[in-house]
Amino acid sequence: MNLDQYRKPVAMSDVGQHATRLAGLPPEPGALAKTVQGLMIHQHIAPTYGVTLGPDQRAQSHLRPVDAILDEITARDARPLSAARAPGERQVGVCRHFTLLHVAMLRTHGIPARARCGFGAYFEKGRYIDHWVTEYWSEQHQRWQLFDAQLDEHQRELFKISFDPANVPRDQFVIAGDAWQLCRSGNNDPDSFGILHMHGLWFIAGNLIRDIAALNNREMLPWDIWGAMRRKDSELDLALFDRLAAVSREPDAHAGELGALFADERVSVPKVVFNAELDRMQEL
Known part of the structure; x- marks a missing residue:
């Protein structure tokens, strides 16, 4: 096992000029997740915080590299990153952004961490919703653990979360590869995996490529499409x-x-x- 591959910020998780800011944060997964929660707000959950987002704020969810995310956070508010911003002043993103920022913080402190793409079983009863979480190496338990850095106290109450977000059960967050295997074996219905009106084996396949990319330190947007991704089950290899x-x-x-x-x-x-959300091609 090569933990060093996930021990330092690289590519999308490279924090650039913000390394010193992150180095001053407490080197503990839970404390770093709390810091992330004080800096970011989820685009689609913002109304439950009493926040109405404008077009410029919603556009923030299309940022890919973490240094660009941190650039915007510090440009608006130069206080230390440990200072929680008011909900309406936080950087807007989705689960992928919470995860990538958490991964970058962990890696800055030498803690092996990687983003995982898959499906959460805890947002809507009977469905597995498109989602990303952190997978970090626990020295105490000598194993990888899943951490949902998006689940602050408000969301834990909103979604009635009963487990510890620092150790998400593997049947509650289903990694893309497991979702594929469950559906290919006939143990689960592919139509229960997805988001909104988009679901099925083709959707799982897209997350599978995104998960492999993330494991290679290329944490793309959840709506980026390339390569063997398709929109129909019949077109899948x-x-x-x-x-x-x-x-x-x-x-x-x-x-x-x-x-x-x-x-x-x-x-x-x-x-x-x-970029399927913007309906256009984008250079990286």
Whole structure:
């Protein structure tokens, strides 16, 4: 197991000029998650905080690298990052942004961490909702644990969360590879995985490629589309996604194949991707 691959900020998680600011934060996963929660607000959950977002605020959710996210946070408010901003003054993002910022903070302190793309079973009864969480290495337990850095006290009450967000059960957050395997084996209905009107095996396949990309330190937006991603189940290369699922489920046992698969042009992130939310191609 190569923990060093996930021990330092790199690519999307590179904090750039903000390294000193992050180094001053307490080096503990829970404390860092609380810091993230004081800096960010979820685009689609903002109304429950009494916040109505304007167009400029909603546009913030399209930022990809963490240094650009931190640039905007500190440009608006130069106080230390440990100072929680008022809900209406927080940086706007979605689960991926909470996760990436948490991962960057953990890595700044030398704690191995990586973003995982999959589905949360705790937002809507009977459904698995498109979601991202942090997976960090617990020295105490000598294993990877899932941490949902988005779940502050307000959201824990809102969604009636009964588990510890610092150790999310694997049946509550289903990694993309596990979701694929569950549906391919007939144990789960693919239509229960997705978000809004979008669901099915094709949606799981998209998250599977995003999870493999994140495991290779390329944490893309949840609505970025490239390579072998499709909009219909009938157009999927099932053999390819079966391979991707096996690696997503046990990435450390398939370290060599993880990199090899990401070199495949059907999986690797190109220089230009399709932003489905904005309905246009974007250069990275």
